[in-house]
Amino acid sequence: MGNTQSRNDLLLLAGIAGFTLLAPWLLAPIGAAYPDLLQKFCIFGIFAIGFNILFGLTGYLSFGHAVFIGVGSYVSVWCFKLLTMNIIPAVALSVLMAGLFAAAIGYVSLRRSGIYFSILTLAFAQMSYNLAYSVLTPITNGETGLQVRAIRTNAELSLRDGDVRVIDQALGIQEVGVPITNLFGMKMSGYPGFYFCAVLLIICFYLAQRLTRSNFGVMLKAIKSNQNRLNYTGIHTRPYLIAAFVISGMYAGLAGSLMAVTDPIAGAERMQWTASGEVVLMTILGGVGTLVGPVLGAGLIKFAEQKVSSWNEGILNSFFSFLPESLQHFVVDVVSLFVGEGWHLTLGLMFMVIVIFLPGGLMEGFRRIMARFQKKPDETVAPDGAQQAAE
Amino acid sequence: MSDQKQLTRRRLLKTSAAAATAATAAPYFFTRGALADSHAYRNAPTGDSVTFGFNVPQTGAYSEEGKDELRAYELAVEHINAGGGGMLDTFSSKALKGGVNGKKVKFVTGDTQTKSDAARASAKRMIENDGAIMITGGSSSGVAIAVQGLCQEAGVIFMAGLTHSNDTTGKDKRANGFRHFFNTEMTGAALGPVLKNAFGSDRRAYHLTADYTWGWSQEGSIKKYTEQLGWQTAAAVRTPLGAGDFSQYITPVLNSGADVLVLNHYGKDMVNSLTNAVQFGLRDKQVNGKDFAIVVPLYSRLMAQGAGENVKGIFGSTNWHWSLADEGSKAFVKSFGEKYGFPPSQAAHTTYCQAILYADACQRAGTFKPSEVGKSLEGFKFDGLGNGPTEYRADDHQCFKDVLVVKGKENPSSKFDVLEVVEVTPRAKVEYPASLLGGELGPYNNG
């Protein structure tokens, strides 16, 4: 059984890796194969995988995880401004700082459980958001967001208006115009940026897979299942919870850092409660506690946000132009309620339909389909097999 | 919306919208080599059409403004492709003769959600996936600055929509970005003298300021110009964005000894704070033997409608208003009104102008290459677009034109007739040296 499982895990990892790396071709037919959206799929995939380590395994529902995205972004942009446009220090420091923030917030919030925990995390995130938007403007550049500028020419200039980049300066790297993030000279926007994110997504997925299967992961599942019992079994659950919180915070920090890597700007709205809510929705939509589900959910929501919102009446008309004119008008009228500026309606309906009919999220749907297909050729196949394969 | 109107609107959309589904099936990665060519630039149009990217808020608090912007863009595209109609007929430059550089204009749309991240993401989609040659639109300064930065990096022109902060063409200005709308500095310069005429020079002002960059910029400008006129500033209080109920910020005004309340708020915050202030009786109050006055430095008619009766008699400034009687404004109101059944907002006006100005500049430059287009916009002097003689200043890519000071109308004749123009402050009075606001344009980026 152990061997089957590890073989399935490897297959799954290989599948994810293959799909991710080939995404520019595979997603072209649905019009999602452009660098920014591909990057967003990876970044929010990482965010959702990390969130699932906390929520999916321990059952603790954090409503403030976006705060670590914000921390990751701000730290990264400040690294670009102060140190170097090379992304390595930015990514490393962002993950570290997000981890520290997560340790602090987790230490306090995890004193409570259930909805009280959720509200505590929400409160911390909202405080961070409100302060970053206004009072902390010297650090965050408030509403406008922190951006990278050309190296400042004189010391009189405020640091926010022009950067220093001490490492780049020491190495004598010349800059023309707006500096661009790079990995040892390789530009980190566009497709190279996507591949960087893709590789990190695969690594993050692998780590999450290992964590889930490890003793630690089983302890987290046991916490979700019956935390009290675990206490009487000799396990102090708090360190485990804090560790899960910090790990998922670091995933979020990495995601935030990658946002800045592929697009060097950091804004406060990344920390708003709606952003925290979004990752909850992604995870539930895809399937809580599954490994692939959160990534799928992230992809679906980002696709809706970017593509469904862009289908205006013009596009609908050309899409339905094969219909007779009167019918075309009617169809376009109806459909246009749900796309373009009505894409929120689609999103809301999608949440409802999935929760009502597929309580386990999209993964539950796949599981059912798989089970149906597997049953037909051989009725005796154990449902367990289907379950593992789908996961 | 009547059915008839929807149909006409659809007919236009059908002919002019770019089919995003057809665009770039092969990953752009492999087509990039073209940029090595010295004449090439990002998204150089190859076929018989060119794609504009309209990036407006379609969801969230500013979606009505976004909708109006989109209406104006559709109208502008219609006029550009037809080579006439609306303000294109009154526009002083006669370069456009149907299409731009021999190509039909198509467009793609995106939803900014009034969030920098979402706005950048949808702009990127339009640039990377839909092949947009330029990006225009938006309804907040934060978003405008974020998208302007993106366009600079991506190498396309950005024609800002509704953005009023000084920073857009001040310390955050970029070579690839252009702004037609006015800014807080101009608002202050225009509003100051009018306020002095209306309320005298011995006044104490109390500021309530939205606690983010635009608010501070607005507060700074109003303070600067009113203090020059002899006013005192009793206090300047920062209020959280989206505070909802403002009562806790308004009650201190009652005891502050101030006799003017300046609401440096925009959008929903403006509606709420103004409604609350009037509810507390501030408009009818007497302080220091003078009538208490409320000032809303930046008006938006769409939003002012939300405040209803409360705007009556309240001063503010605006970029443009449909009741202006010049030929350009009349032509615009007519073409817009006939198409949609109601008058355009200032957001619609500024975005219409931006689309026309961009198309015209491309035509005059004979190319869509950002550096060339930019140069033909720099220092460009024009008239007939509703604001009188206007110049796109080369130093900061900011339009300089007359500024309207308006007042909430006492006896509106219709629900659109909310504001009346009190004074048109001539351009000379609102002009400032480009160095005042700092920043650097930097070089153009062609992608």
Place this chain on the structure above:
Amino acid sequence: MLATAEKTADDESREFQRGTPNSVLHIDDVHKSFSGLHALSDVDLEVLEGETHAIIGPNGAGKSTLLNVCVGRLKPDRGAVVFDGEVLTGKQPHEINQLGVARVFQTPEVFPDLTVLENIMVPALSKRDGHFRVNPFKDFEREASLRDEAVATAESVGLQAQLTAQASSMSRGDKRRLELAMGLIQHPRLLLLDEPTAGMARHDTNATIDLLKKIKEGGMTKVIIEHDMHVVFSLADRISVLAGGRIIAQGTPDEVKNDPKVKEAYLGEEQV
């Protein structure tokens, strides 16, 4: 009266042990009240190494409260619980478990989302790696030694056929057996059993008795709360009778059986 009972108990145990008396658990003058209601008062109890000590008493006598005080779920208002020289009072449940005190719950407290095997492996794991650690490469599935032991334990309680079943899908009786396995696999020095056979069929009850007898040979000390007198008299070396939050009698099964106070307590209950 109480003192004499205690004394006799001590004497008895000495005889029983036939060696140096070795007290494993010492409950010293424990009081606990819930909003004025005395659940436990002046409870003194001594559990000796290797013995099976039954605590019996009518419903509401405070038996479960006493166990909860022992494992750290409740804090006594007064008094102390000492296990093998360590004061348990004030310690966290997990610390108490790590000292070697395991508890089998009356209403099964299993991990419903985990499989039977995992349910048994988790306590084994926590016994082995009591300290917190995160090692993503330490694969749970590959813990062969723990696994073998868990399988063996599952067999001993008769769950070998259901190893991969989800605990939530099991019958109540099976859950009780799982409970027992989770306690046994930790090899605790002291096992606290809260009505281990409640709700079991007679056949299963006998099997459980046999199992617990077998463990006794391994020298594990047990405290058992039980209603079923058949079980009590089959297993217990000594019995304490709890009524109204007080220990009213203590001694060998025979002594307790004949104690008039015990009869009264139980009779009283029947009348109610």
Place this chain on the structure above:
Amino acid sequence: MDGLFLQILNGLDKGGAYALIALGLTLVFGTLGVVNFAHGALFMLGAFCAVALQRIFATSYQAVSETKKDFLGNPLKEDVPYIQDWFGPDVAAFLMDWSVPMSILLAVPVMALIGVIMERGLIKHFYNRPHADQILVTFGLAIVVQEIIKHYFGANPIPQPAPDIVAGAANVGAWVGLGENVVYPWWRLVYFGFSAAVIFGVFAFLQFTNFGMVVRAGMQDREMVSMLGINIQRRFTIVFGLAAVVAGVAGAMYTPTLPPDYHIGMDFLVLSFVVVVVGGMGSLGGAVLAGFLLGVLQSFASMNEVKSILPGIDQIIVYLIAVIVLLTLPRGLLGRKGVMEE
């Protein structure tokens, strides 16, 4: 002193609104065990009952004006409300003027109906589902409701003036012997009184009726109620309907203070959850207490004197209080053990 007094009034007024919104939320938590993220949407729907009534009164036909011109220079088509023709201009003007208070008459049946439909159609299937599922489905519903409202009423705020008789501000200072600068809007005083009356009414209903006793028992111990068994489904439906009505009338009456838009419910959602949790999950008294506490503290934190010492404190005060309360009182101010803890 005057300033402080006014801030206390502000706090009470805000607190009344918070308490009213949180009341229904905690009622649903406590009895049905459902985390209802659509509660804000119910508040918004209530507000739009007021808008709808105003629209109904303003339903007009168009008459071409002889003298006036519209913005395009064509003869103006003036809107003549039907009620003006039917009842004459005086009554019509009166109806328009009083449309907000009168909208309560519309809001009560409409919201009760919406509440019942929502509970029967959706919520009842989620009693035994995880909280995460409840959150997602009600959040989805909230978005759908919002978008429908946006489709019909647009995204901009819609002004809803209070009746003329209570427009403007009352000279509260004269009543209590403070300065003449102590004025307070009439409508806010009305709203405060209204929220107090509704809160009192809900408590009286729960205290003195048989039905209320079952509900209170249910909030004490959810399992016990399900053991009572009889007609529990119907009672749940009524409780949900009651919560919807309370949220709805709170929304309708709030419109003169804040012109409603489609998003107003979402703006209040997070805040109302904070109020409920600070008060203690499932505790009605706690929700009311927390509502007033947060309202008053928020007002104090916004005072210039306070802000000059702690810049930005008004931005975070609500959340800061939530953190402090939850860390010192694990179940909120008046929360009972065992509610919503698993």
